[in-house]
Amino acid sequence: MIMYGASGHGKVILEILESNNDTDIRVWDDAAKPDMWEYPVEKPLPPGSVMPGKMVISIGVNATRKRVAERFANTVEFGTAIHADAYISKRATVDEGTVVMAGVRINPDTRVGKHCIVNTCASIDHDCVLADFVHISPNATLSGDVHVGEGTHIGSGASVIQGIRIGKWCTIGAGAAVVRDIPDYSTAVGVPAKVIKTKHV
Structure with a gap:
């Protein structure tokens, strides 16, 4: 699962994925940020790229989450956590x-x-x-x-x-x-x- 957003909210979602034994978690953020525990924070692939898995947007602000969802709407499959x-x-x-x-x-x-x-x-x-x-x-x-x-x-x-x-x-x-x-x-x-x-x- 791809997590888009390396924030405090993202930490909670990361542990949700771990609770379901997801062993292939990737963390993306537009800003340069330190690793989230043992997970490196990567720059997102641009929309239109071949995506390496489903995505959840780990951003707590509703309007920002909507903008990100619209940005990737036609290029990624969204999952649930x-x-x-x-x-x-x-x-x-x-x-x-x-x-x-x-x-x-x-x-x-x-x-x-x-x-x-x-x-x-x-x-x-x-x-x-x-x-x-x-x-x-x-x-x-x-x-x-x-x-x-x-x-x-x-x-x-x-x-x-x-x-x-x-x-x-x-x-x-x-x-x-x-x-x-x-x-x-x-x-x-x-x-x-x-x-x-x-x-x-």
């Missing part, structure tokens, strides 16, 4: 490029899109839908039938009650309690969560 200690229902789906950390639980009929991050000990209940490039931070909880739009980041320890719709490219603050729908491009914080600003695009 799912920790051996994660539970994913056999009736849930996880799309290409997504990473799932240790202690995660994803329950039945949930659909997780492309290039998402479901971080350590997050809980995603039944019938949830995560669009592409979503990041669910450590210990966040989504109750049943929650929909999260593209590129949205749910902060550490946030809780979302059942049936909520959160728009695209939103930020939900750490520890927030989301009890009402959140519109696109919003930042919401607090208990209960309130929108404090909205991006104009």
